[in-house]
Amino acid sequence: MKKSQLLRLGRKYGTPLFIIDHKVLRETYLQFKKHLPRVQAYYAVKANPHPEIVKTLYKLGASFDVASMPEFEIVHDNIKRLSAKKRQEFIWDKIIYANPIKAIETLEELDQYKILLTFDNIEEVKKIKKHAPHSGLVLRLQVPNTGSVVELSSKFGCPPGEAVDLMLAASNAGLGVEGISFHVGSQCTNFENYVQALHLAAGIFNEANSRGLNLKLIDIGGGFPAPYDNQVKPFRELARKINSEIDRLFPKDIEILAEPGRFLCATCATLVAKVIGKADRNGKRLYYINDGIYHTYSGVLCDHIPYGVKAFKKGSTQISSVFGPTCDALDTISLSNELPDLNISDLVYTENIGAYTWASSTNFNGFPPSQVIHINK
Numbered sequence: 111m112k113k114s115q116l117l118r119l120g121r122k123y124g125t126p127l128f129i130i131d132h133k134v135l136r137e138t139y140l141q142f143k144k145h146l147p148r149v150q151a152y153y154a155v156k157a158n159p160h161p162e163i164v165k166t167l168y169k170l171g172a173s174f175d176v177a178s179m180p181e182f183e184i185v186h187d188n189i190k191r192l193s194a195k196k197r198q199e200f201i202w203d204k205i206i207y208a209n210p211i212k213a214i215e216t217l218e219e220l221d222q223y224k225i226l227l228t229f230d231n232i233e234e235v236k237k238i239k240k241h242a243p244h245s246g247l248v249l250r251l252q253v254p255n256t257g258s259v260v261e262l263s264s265k266f267g268c269p270p271g272e273a274v275d276l277m278l279a280a281s282n283a284g285l286g287v288e289g290i291s292f293h294v295g296s297q298c299t300n301f302e303n304y305v306q307a308l309h310l311a312a313g314i315f316n317e318a319n320s321r322g323l324n325l326k327l328i329d330i331g332g333g334f335p336a337p338y339d340n341q342v343k344p345f346r347e348l349a350r351k352i353n354s355e356i357d358r359l360f361p362k363d364i365e366i367l368a369e370p371g372r373f374l375c376a377t378c379a380t381l382v383a384k385v386i387g388k389a390d391r392n393g394k395r396l397y398y399i400n401d402g403i404y405h406t407y408s409g410v411l412c413d414h415i416p417y418g419v420k421a422f423k424k425g426s427t428q429i430s431s432v433f434g435p436t437c438d439a440l441d442t443i444s445l446s447n448e449l450p451d452l453n454i455s456d457l458v459y460t461e462n463i464g465a466y467t468w469a470s471s472t473n474f475n476g477f478p479p480s481q482v483i484h485i486n487k
């Protein structure tokens with residue numbers, strides 16, 4: 111997005127303003143499909159659950175990964191509206207419920223939809239058997255998360271040594287076991303994680319099928335890194351690795367799913383905020399802006415992404431601290447942000463702020479989340 115356009119929108123609509131550019135969203139999705147043509151993308155709704163994002167991706171043919179009933183409803187409602195006729199067929203191939211732990215009430219509701227569910231332990235198998243026996247099961251495998259910005263393997267994933275027995279236990283209980291999934295950790299810039307995970311999954315896939323299961327799918331999860339800086343290697347390099355490993359390790363006729371979240375939605379959004387306070391303290395410039403870590407900059411804390419702010423104004427810069435609007439000192443966006451001399455009411459902006467940001471905004475201290483607008487829809 112051009113700076114002049116951002117500035118104009120910020121002035122027109124007021125700040126903090128979260129601008130979603132659907133052209134960028136479409137281009138990113140098509141880039142994913144182009145480089146991973148065998149892979150069906152199940153957009154991980156948690157990265158940014160805005161219904162308009164779900165709609166745009168659905169129209170391009172995406173499927174969805176949800177992890178709670180409210181996320182399920184966002185997808186279900188929009189799809190119902192967009193495809194009245196296709197109602198019957200969408201659900202199997204359009205939604206995976208990829209939270210390995212599901213409350214009993216959730217399973218009871220999900221059973222009617224007969225969707226794919228992930229699981230990683232025997233207690234979950236018993237729960238599914240009792241409360242959602244019509245689901246298709248996908249084992250979540252524990253894989254190395256080395257070097258990923260957000261580590262996920264400590265919380266979820268069946269240890270490889272137990273995986274086949276667990277799938278057999280589910281199958282013996284009368285449940286349909288469809289395949290294996292993993293997650294290499296979010297913002298995974300260590301592409302070897304995918305290679306190792308695919309190897310692990312292939313070994314288990316083959317062993318499971320030789321012991322009588324009939325697995326049909328591999329779900330390679332999320333983790334695809336957003337290009338926050340030029341340290342992140344191009345997506346096509348990662349895609350090339352994944353494609354050649356899949357072709358080498360798995361039967362030709364299996365289905366390949368992925369659950370990209372961040373990669374699809376990070377780059378489509380820009381935040382415009384406003385300087386509301388300014389001070390010089392201990393030789394350093396401090397700015398206070400009207401959005402912070404309890405709001406759109408939540409990713410600074412929860413997602414470990416060092417978002418900074420940029421100025422529209424030109425001029426020589428100095429290292430400044432940037433704080434959010436709440437009374438909590440934790441509400442610190444950056445302690446080392448190069449900025450020119452700004453005045454109260456000047457606007458600032460942050461690019462590539464679409465993933466794990468607006469999604470985890472709160473109303474803390476009475477400050478509401480940023481207003482959302484859409485362009486190029």
Ligand SMILES: *Cc1c(COP(=O)(O)O)cnc(C)c1O
Nearest residue numbers: 154208296332333369370371372
């Ligand atoms: C969060 C999550 C994703 C999305 O991860 P990204 O790193 O944003 O691509 C995919 N699958 C599962 C199970 C998740 O928990």
